[in-house]
Amino acid sequence: MIRVRDLEVNFDFPVLKGVSLDIEDEEFLVILGKSGSGKTVFIKTVVGLIRPNRGEVSIDDISVTNGEPKELLKARKNIGFVFQGAALFDSLTVFENIALPLREHFSLTKKEIKDKVKKSLELVELEGVEKLYPAQLSGGMKKRVAIARAIAYEPKYIFFDEPTTGLDPETALKITKLLKDLWKKIKGTFIAVTHDFGFTEEVATRIAWLKGGRFEFVGKVNEFKKLDVKEIQAYFVKTF
Amino acid sequence: MRIFVSIFEEAGGFISSFWKTLIYLKEIGKTRKDIVFQINQIGVNSLPLVIFTSAFLGMVAAVQTAYQIRDYVPLIYLGAGVAKGVMIELGPVITGLVVAGRVGSGIAAEIGTMKVTEQIDALEVMGISPYRFLFIPRVVAAMIALPMLTIIADIVAIFCGMIISHFTGIANYILFTRGARLFFLPKDLFGGLIKASAFGIILSLSGCFYGMETKRGAQGVGLSTTKAVVTASLLILLFDYLLGVIIFG
Structure with missing residues (x-):
């Protein structure tokens, strides 16, 4: 299990404003948010690529934010990461x-x-x-x-940064199906960040909606769709 | 004031990179293949440039030394002057500067591109230290390749100096070589090679350090490349003096 508590990241401006989230084993969590909302910063902080200004991240009770380098290495053996540009x-x-x-x-x-x-x-x-x-x-x-x-x-947790961005609709659809099948086959914990609701709808077992540096919603896809918020409706306009 | 802070920050980062590279030296065994590959990249591929530069360096050294000493000093000292000057100073320094321009910039551009395309992040997230994976092979290879290149540069420069002296009638090759051999000290050669090794560390570390510091895409890569070459060149001259004092002072 990945536990995130009060995570705060500032560059020249605040990016993450004290976010907390628990990522359960074997779920397919999609972190949804528009460009510049801090999605990539969030997952990079969770895997220890960005040092937060405040807060705590632990992966299977190993502290990523305050742990020893040896401990961090141990945690990283359980992490796979697919970057936006591969x-x-x-x-x-x-x-x-x-x-x-x-x-x-x-x-x-x-x-x-x-x-x-x-x-x-x-x-x-x-x-x-x-x-x-x-x-x-x-x-x-x-x-x-x-x-x-x-x-x-065979890591336990696999992170995907914008897996369908920059691909033509047909290839994006293939990657979406591939990830869905892969998740079922290898029974890992998948965490993807995207602004692509088509992808999210297809694969997510849970959504975390990141807006203005905070999680505004964490829950099931159908619950997210029922939210009466104007910005959310924009996600329902499918790109393919 | 800000410029001094920036200089101290960069110096601190540079020293810290050197220290981290030293720490990962214990894992050198894992990078043997990469070191051989880098020796080829840094050493073998720099050979044409080094040979061309040192050939002209030797010829200029012979002609200008002859011009300065011909009315006061017997020409038997010409070979000694050229050989000593090349082995102690010109060979290692010019090789260092030329390779810094070719290899230092290449390393900075390569690692800088890796940085902006998240390849360095990919290494870290896989639990592979960039210092072990990228710095060690390049720094160790440059440390080995530079003395080898310098030996070749020394031979080419002295030979070309002798040839030009002979064919321009300044001093025939027998007189030139007798002078060079008469005053040869092994310390001259090995002192120059120690310098070359240090220059290898400087130019490769500079390329690696500024590559890792790259920010903001293609423009950042260009900036890192320039900084790597300028810093390496300045440090080579600084360390040339310091090592000169220690070894020959």
Whole structure:
């Protein structure tokens, strides 16, 4: 379980104003909010990439915000993260990208690594690309490889930063279905941030609506739809 | 006042990066392949530039030394002057500056691009230290490659100095080499190589540090590249003096 308490992040202006949230195991939580609402800052703070000004984050009772580096490393072995732009390492092939965390943190044989990479690529329905470099892949393929890299070491929690942004409608739909199927198959805890309500409606078991640096709503999709707030209606205009 | 604060902040960041790199040296075994790859990138790929620069450096050194000493000092000292000057000072410094321009900027641009495309964040979230994964291979490779490049630069510069002296009639090659050998001290060569190693650390660390400091997209990458080369060049000159005093003073 991920526990977030009174999280406050300021850059030159306040981004998160004391937010709290519990993320339950095996749920698919979607953090919804418009651009610049602090969604990405929130998940980056939860995984320890941004140091908060105040507040506490713990992952399975390991403190991310105040823990020792060794503890943080332990917590990170349970975290996968798919960045908005995929963030694949340009100088490494697809195989090496996916194998990197396996080589770094686990004592696996070459064959075991090869098998795990193959299995991850099968799960994201992308095979035969092991020898290609990221520059040779399309946007959708890069996202799939990034997802394969995130699931390869079977982390308990996987974060997705705007998984459908920047993709054409058809590819976005494929990624949406892929994540839904993947979540059912691997039974992990998925946390995605997006402003895409079509995606949210399709995959979320719970929504957290971030507005003005605070969670204005946390609950089920159908409850969110019933809210009588003008801004929410804007999300129902489907983009595809 | 603000400029001094900024300079001290950058100096602090630079020293802190060096310290973190030293801490991760214990995990050097994991980066063996990357070190070999970087030695190729930094060393082998810089060879044409270093050879070209040092060839002209040697020729200029021979002609200008001859011009300055010919009425006062016997020309047997020409070879000694060129060889000592190249080994102690010109070889390591010019190699350091040339490689700083080529490699320091390349490292800063590469790591800077990784920073703005969230590849560094991806490393951290996977629990892989960027200091271990990016800094160690580049710094260790530059530390090894620079002395190797300097040896080649020294040989090329002295040889070209000798050739130009011979064919312009300043001093024939026998006189030149006799002078160079007569006053040769191993300390001259090894002192220069120690300097070169230090310059390798400086230029690679500068590239890595400013790459990691990159902010605000493509413009930020350009700025980091400039800062990396300028800082590396200034530090190479500063450390050239300090190491010169320590080794030869």
